[in-house]
Amino acid sequence: MIVSDGVVPAIEVSDLGMVYPGGVRALKGVSFQVEKGEFLAVLGLSGSGKSTLLRCVNRLLDPTEGSVHIFGEEVTALRGSNLRKLRCRVAMIFQQFNLVKRQTVMTNVLSGALGRSRLLPSLLLTFPQAERARAQAYLERVGLPDRGDSRADALSGGQQQRVAIARALMQEPQLFLADEPVASLDPALRHSIMRHIEILNREEGLTVLCSLHDIDLVTRYATRLIALRDGELVWQGLPENFDQGIFKEIYGQEAEPASNSGY
Amino acid sequence: MRNEQDIDSPTLAARFFAQVQVVGIDALLVGTSFLMVEFLFLAFSGRRSATGLLLTAEGILDLLHYGWIAGAAVLVAIAWSATHGIFGTSPGRAMVYGLAEEERDLPWSQTFLGWFVAILIQLTFFSGWLITELDLVSFLTKFSKAADILNGLMHPQASILHQGAVLLVQTIFLAFMATAFAIPVAFVLSFPSARNLTRGTWASRLLYMAARTGMNFVRAVEPLVWALIFISWVGIGPFAGVLALWVHSVAALTKLYSEQIESIDTGPMDAIAATGATTLQILRYGVVPQVIPPFLSYTIYRWDINVRMSTIIGFVGGGGIGYILKPRVDLGEWGEVGTLVLLIAATVWLMDIASAKIRERIV
Ligand SMILES: Nc1ncnc2c1ncn2[C@@H]1O[C@H](COP(=O)(O)OP(=O)(O)O)[C@@H](O)[C@H]1O
Ligand SMILES: [Mg+2]
Numbered sequence: 021m022i023v024s025d026g027v028v029p030a031i032e033v034s035d036l037g038m039v040y041p042g043g044v045r046a047l048k049g050v051s052f053q054v055e056k057g058e059f060l061a062v063l064g065l066s067g068s069g070k071s072t073l074l075r076c077v078n079r080l081l082d083p084t085e086g087s088v089h090i091f092g093e094e095v096t097a098l099r100g101s102n103l104r105k106l107r108c109r110v111a112m113i114f115q116q117f118n119l120v121k122r123q124t125v126m127t128n129v130l131s132g133a134l135g136r137s138r139l140l141p142s143l144l145l146t147f148p149q150a151e152r153a154r155a156q157a158y159l160e161r162v163g164l165p166d167r168g169d170s171r172a173d174a175l176s177g178g179q180q181q182r183v184a185i186a187r188a189l190m191q192e193p194q195l196f197l198a199d200e201p202v203a204s205l206d207p208a209l210r211h212s213i214m215r216h217i218e219i220l221n222r223e224e225g226l227t228v229l230c231s232l233h234d235i236d237l238v239t240r241y242a243t244r245l246i247a248l249r250d251g252e253l254v255w256q257g258l259p260e261n262f263d264q265g266i267f268k269e270i271y272g273q274e275a276e277p278a279s280n281s282g283y
Numbered sequence: 284m285r286n287e288q289d290i291d292s293p294t295l296a297a298r299f300f301a302q303v304q305v306v307g308i309d310a311l312l313v314g315t316s317f318l319m320v321e322f323l324f325l326a327f328s329g330r331r332s333a334t335g336l337l338l339t340a341e342g343i344l345d346l347l348h349y350g351w352i353a354g355a356a357v358l359v360a361i362a363w364s365a366t367h368g369i370f371g372t373s374p375g376r377a378m379v380y381g382l383a384e385e386e387r388d389l390p391w392s393q394t395f396l397g398w399f400v401a402i403l404i405q406l407t408f409f410s411g412w413l414i415t416e417l418d419l420v421s422f423l424t425k426f427s428k429a430a431d432i433l434n435g436l437m438h439p440q441a442s443i444l445h446q447g448a449v450l451l452v453q454t455i456f457l458a459f460m461a462t463a464f465a466i467p468v469a470f471v472l473s474f475p476s477a478r479n480l481t482r483g484t485w486a487s488r489l490l491y492m493a494a495r496t497g498m499n500f501v502r503a504v505e506p507l508v509w510a511l512i513f514i515s516w517v518g519i520g521p522f523a524g525v526l527a528l529w530v531h532s533v534a535a536l537t538k539l540y541s542e543q544i545e546s547i548d549t550g551p552m553d554a555i556a557a558t559g560a561t562t563l564q565i566l567r568y569g570v571v572p573q574v575i576p577p578f579l580s581y582t583i584y585r586w587d588i589n590v591r592m593s594t595i596i597g598f599v600g601g602g603g604i605g606y607i608l609k610p611r612v613d614l615g616e617w618g619e620v621g622t623l624v625l626l627i628a629a630t631v632w633l634m635d636i637a638s639a640k641i642r643e644r645i646v
């Protein structure tokens with residue numbers, strides 16, 4: 021269905037700009053590509069535009085300038101059902117997990133299938149048996165096989181983020197966006213979540229675009245990085261080329277690359 | 284990163300509008316104080332009307348020079364605005380721009396504004412005393428008549444107990460039906476009445492404006508007035524009472540519900556939208572689960588209010604226990620009135636306890 025002859029990049033962002041209604045300029049002339057199967061990390065201080073960038077890719081936000089192509093298809097101006105079709109192909113997880121807290125874990129995972137579900141049953145929270153089986157399989161995969169009936173807010177932060185990953189997998193996505201997926205987790209749990217994402221990337225070839233602000237995590241999991249500063253792309257390259265000078269370029273002369281940052 | 288030049292500086296129109304606001308508020312306050320001064324002056328001048336009687340408060344209100352005073356007030360307001368460097372911040376300026384830096388730490392007695400507000404409060408009390416015709420003498424010396432009523436209330440008569448109890452049942456059902464029918468309508472209306480769900484398109488913003496304006500109007504009209512309207516529509520009786528309380532409840536619940544929707548966490552909405560869900564699915568999954576418990580709590584609170592209202596809606600012919608209470612008050616049957624008042628008090632008291640208990644459980 022999708023052109024993926026190895027030449028067309030998974031994501032192509034060209035000259036992307038975003039000005040919020042209040043007048044805040046969050047992105048300016050950002051251009052980069054993500055090849056199929058890459059794990060691209062987006063670095064930058066808080067407020068540098070990472071969330072804005074990710075949200076322009078699945079069009080939770082409408083960028084004000086430039087364009088985004090996904091597998092060669094222009095998605096910048098999609099509306100209505102075409103926009104929903106795009107979103108079905110692009111899964112996203114968030115810093116705050118964003119589960120529906122008062123619903124069960126199972127319903128949360130099933131909500132990943134909303135894009136392909138029939139409207140009326142879905143409004144009554146009912147899903148076909150096949151979808152329920154699939155949701156159960158994904159719950160097992162993230163290590164929560166018997167928590168389906170718990171209320172989402174009864175789970176710990178790390179467990180909630182795993183449920184969010186299961187919900188994302190439920191979409192059977194071609195692209196995986198993660199907006200600081202471990203920033204509100206206990207440091208000890210960060211690698212567990214990152215490894216789940218790594219496995220999706222390495223073993224199933226899922227393309228990942230992930231914002232992170234922890235250098236250790238970036239150099240360990242990403243295959244390539246880009247860095248934002250004040251909404252502009254200031255550097256891109258491989259983790260092994262990332263050094264002190266570039267660090268100061270991104271985070272300012274005052275910053276210290278503490279290896280125990282956040283720990 | 285927020286740059287100063289990224290944020291629009293206030294335009295000329297915006298500054299002009301703020302200035303108009305300042306002068307408007309000042310003119311209103313200065314004008315009010317002038318009017319009260321003139322009122323007090325006339326009240327104590329001993330002037331008599333054409334019939335030779337002392338002027339009543341209403342009579343004096345009729346005589347005040349509204350036009351002249353309004354003009355003078357606007358002039359004073361403009362003058363104050365032009366000289367705020369000398370006389371300090373005016374009330375209107377304080378509301379629109381906040382207090383001037385050097386006035387923040389001063390006690391009220393050292394600013395012009397402080398004295399103005401103090402005098403305004405004094406004037407309000409003095410003229411209020413006269414306008415509402417407060418009469419301490421009657422209050423303290425003419426208790427004996429009211430004592431009859433209190434005596435009657437203390438000796439409730441069983442003769443009306445049966446009829447009262449029957450109508451009490453009607454009263455409670457009246458409140459119940461009004462609340463129950465209000466829930467689905469208010470539920471549907473609360474979504475277009477929520478600011479955070481109606482930013483997207485012009486159509487949704489228009490819908491928001493329409494829903495909000497309509498509901499504010501409906502809410503501003505008291506249930507007793509609605510009862511009069513519905514009585515002439517469907518006739519005297521409990522159905523008119525149900526309709527009156529229903530209309531008012533829809534408006535009140537819509538406001539409470541929509542405020543609840545406005546305060547939800549938008550994270551789950553984003554996450555559901557990101558799965559490719561439709562708008563209805565986003566509302567069902569991202570919004571509804573968050574608002575159900577507070578909605579329930581507000582609804583029970585509303586039923587509580589409706590039970591109180593339904594006891595008096597009968598005064599104008601809207602059915603329920605008030606319908607037999609009114610004639611007994613008019614006839615001075617204080618013993619029977621006592622029975623009915625006790626019935627009402629007991630019901631309201633029980634409702635209060637029940638609703639508090641249920642709400643405690645839900646939240
Ligand atoms: N909804 C919004 N409205 C206005 N400004 C916003 C909004 N969201 C983010 N911003 C601003 O855009 C800039 C980039 O924010 P964001 O993309 O959240 O950065 P990051 O995710 O890197 O912390 C910041 O200056 C922020 O204040
Ligand atoms: Mg962010």
